[in-house]
Each structure stands twice: as C-alpha cells, then as structure tokens.
Amino acid sequence: MNGAAKGAIVGGVFLAMAGGAAYGVVTLVGDSGEGRSGAGGNGAAGTGAVTSQRAAGPVTEQETAQVAKAFLAAWAAGDARAAADLTNNAQAAQPALADFRSKALVSKAVITPGTPDGTGVPFKVEAEITHAGTPKTFAYDSRLTVVRGAGSGKPLVDWQPSVVHPQLQKDERLRAGTPASPPLKAVDRHGKELAPEQYPSLRPVLDALRKTYGEKAGGTPGVEVWIEPATADAPKRTLATLVEGTPGQLRTVLDADVQAAAEKAVAQYAEASVVAVQPSTGDILAVANHRQDGFNAAMLGRRAPGSTMKIVTAAMLLEKGLVAADRPAACPPSATWDGKAFRNQGGFSLQGQPFSTSFARSCNTAFISLIDDVKDNGALPRVAKEAFGIGLDWKTGIPSQDGAVPVTSGSAAAAEYIGQGPILMNPLNMASVTATARTGTFRQPVLVKASLDGRTLATAPRSLAPGVSAQLVRMMRQTATSGTAAKAMAAVGGSDKGAKTGSAEVDGAAAPDSWFTGFSGDVAAAAMVEGGGHGADAAGPVVAAVLNAS
Structure with a gap:
C-alpha cells in the first residue's frame, strides 16, 4: 500500500482509501502466522490492518462481537478474501464466500448480526438474487462461532460451510439459477x-x-x-x-394421511426417522425424518438396529429347528462367546419359559447361547439376504441403502445375533423385515411403481420356511401385548398387531439409539431415534402413531 493511502475503520471493516477511491480490505495475521493482504495490500505492520495481539484463554464477548461484525460486513460487501481472512480456514472459506456472489447470483446482501451468546453469534441474511435481470429476495438465518486460532491465538470465525447457509455440509455449495431438472x-x-x-x-x-x-x-x-x-x-x-x-x-405409492401422521410423530423427537410399508405389495406408504441436517436417514441411514434384528435371528433359529415359539428355551442372566460376556438388561433370567417369551422380553442370552448349536457364522447373513432381501440391490425409485449383515466371526458374530456389531440398517430395512415376517415373502419396497420406468426390482431367492412366518407373527403379537412393546402398542387399535423393540449401543454416545418396528393389519412400520434410549420410549410412540393412521 503506498504512502498516500489513508485508513479508517467503518462498521468494523477496514476501508483503505487510495486516490479518492474506497475499497474494502481486511488484513489479519493468519492462523499460521503468515500475513495476507487484500487488494493493494502487502500485509505489513503499520498499513492500517486490523491486527490482534497473541492472546490466550477463552474468547471474550467483545472479541466475538468485533470479529463477527467485521466478518459479516466484509462478506456482505462481496469481499470474499477479506472475510475469509477473518476465519480459521481461509483456504476453504474464500471459494465458498466467492460462490455466494458468482454462483448463487447474489447481487446485493444485507447481513445483520444478532446479540452474541457466549462465542456464538446468530445473524440474518437478506440476499437479492438477480437472474436474467430480475432481482428476487432470498432471506434466512444462520449462525457463526468465534474461536482462538490454534497458532496465533487471534479471535477468528470458526469456518464451517453452515456459516454460508445452515443446511450446507462439507463440500456442498450454494447455487442459484435454472436447474437441470424441471420442477x-x-x-x-x-x-x-x-x-x-x-x-x-x-x-x-x-x-x-x-x-x-x-x-x-x-x-x-x-x-x-x-x-x-x-x-x-x-x-x-x-x-x-x-x-x-x-x-x-x-x-x-405414498399415502398422504399416513405421511401426515409420520411427519407429526417424528417432530416430537430430535434425529428421528420412520418408514411405513404395505406388506402385501412392498409399497412405501410414508417416509419421514426430523433431523437438523436434512438427511434422509429413514432410507439412507446405516446404524446398528439393536434387538429389532432378533426377528431375522429368530427366523434363522426357527428354520434350523433349534427353537420353536412354544418350546422352552434357556435364558440365563449372561452368556459368553469368544471371551465376550453378553447380558440381559438388568441381568434378568427366565426359567422354563417358551422361546416366545424370550423373544417378547428381548432376552439376549436366549439367542447368543445357541451360536454353538448353529455352527455356521454365515447362517444369519444367508437368511437375511435369501429370505428377507437384505443386501440385495433395491431400486425403490430413489437412492436407498438396503442393509448389510456381513459374515463375521468370534464375538462380532455373537453381537450380530442381537443387532449389534457390524450390522447396518435403517428404518426402511426394518419395516421391510417386519413386512416379510408378516407375509413370509420379501417384496422389495418401492416409492414409485416399477412399471413407470421399467426398472427391475430385487427378488429374494426364497420365502421363509413353512410355519416360520406364523411363529414370527405370533411372537411379535405377544411382544405387543405382554412384552417390551406392550406400552407403546397399547395405543394401537385392533387386535391384529405385533412389534419388536430394540436399543443399539453406539460408541461414544451418551444413550443408545431407540429402535422399534411393528405391524397392524396390512401396514408395517419401523422407526429409529438417535440417542433416544430404549426402543419403547421414543421410537415406539412414533411407530404407534403411524400404525394408527393407516
């Protein structure tokens, strides 16, 4: 910057004046300690740059307000370089902020900071998007957080894509214009x-x-x-x-009434998803998610399903003749496999009770203690794929994940019996599992009929063995009336109903994921609430509400 330049701070943004023209420039020592300057600047001390002494300790409210104000002012002025230099990741921030003007077609923006709360600052964006000479208003709220730079100690905006728009995630971009696909x-x-x-x-x-x-x-x-x-x-x-x-x-093939009930049900819980399927056809009646990230976890999620997986495990054990719904089954307080101990919730045990009661009470050890009799780590994955269609290439009409039950060994194989370990499912998968148990035959779930575009649907190699479906339905009915699902399913009218609960432990999570699946008449539904606790506590009421709407 030449010696004739004059500096002034206006609205928290450094304005450099040269030759009577004003241009925005904010120059800060970057987090790496290297100076970066804006237009005409050299980053040297004494140029009028906004600088900060190396500091330690928490960012103060005053620092938060000052940095947020400067960042938002530079962004609103269209100076992506200046705004990026006020973040802790200028390399990622600058192209995203530049795209706001060039790719999102923002011709003018007013960005108003709210009152800081700690190191966070809410703000409102009122953008004018001009396309083909016509301006339109696009307004929304977002939020930023101020942190200390790891190397410099300076207060900087913690760069996240969500600063530009709250729904932006990693490597996503904001765009405006005429999209490739018509509405x-x-x-x-x-x-x-x-x-x-x-x-x-x-x-x-x-x-x-x-x-x-x-x-x-x-x-x-x-x-x-x-x-x-x-x-x-x-x-x-x-x-x-x-x-x-x-x-x-x-x-x-969605049903607006069932969808409305699903929307209302998931709205009661954070990070909740539900799917309803018609067992007789495979038609998807409802898909609903209540998530901050907008992710379709109901169809694309991949998480352990907990004890809802016992429907598939029970089918495998029934087919092998190792259990029967009305035959006594051992349910000790704990069982050990390959050096890992598995316990029932609260350490309960059942003596002389039929397998249906172990299923209804969700006795882990009744399932795991039979691994030695199965003598085949591939048995559960085979039944999941061959009879329940898990792992086949589902073509629902949109991208979806069709579940995974990998062949494994040791304690991981035991964990799979109770829906833990490497098993990955979502509510769509578990609703389909219940639909298959209900009828004995897998029908691939669809959102639009295959006749619309001629796509080939996945078909399972076989149905469940004779009598297995009837026993599964019987055990699920017992679960819904006197087992772990009784409280949630009490709200579901009619007598033709069944269910299975599940709670899946997640590494590092404070509470397990809540899973629940059930049927009523010709509707099967499954829900998952991340961190929701026991299956009947959160996911159960979601499924019950959906079943009641059908």
Missing part, C-alpha cells in the same frame, strides 16, 4: 399433492424423485436456489423457488 409435482396413491410445504420432511425424497424422474415427467424449469451436493449421484436440495416453473406430475 416435479408428486402426488400420493390417491392423487393428492405431496407439497414440501405441507410435508416438510419429504423434501429430500421429493428432491431425489425430481432428479430421477423430473425430465421424464415433463414440465419446464423456473429459477431456484439450491444446495449442490458433494457427490454427483446425490440429488440437489431446493431451498427456494424464485420464479415458478411448470411442474411435471409423478404418481407415488
């Missing part, structure tokens, strides 16, 4: 529109349907703001429609 009007099985405004948790599902079927359904694109995904196979997530396009229409 899509999805309707349920009865022709009722499934608008995201009315069914908000369906948004990722509708975005995925649009990516797959938008061009085939007709329609013309409008102007939108969306989140470009990190991977090419993921759907974009629409945030706002600035200019309406003409939507094409797509009929799904």
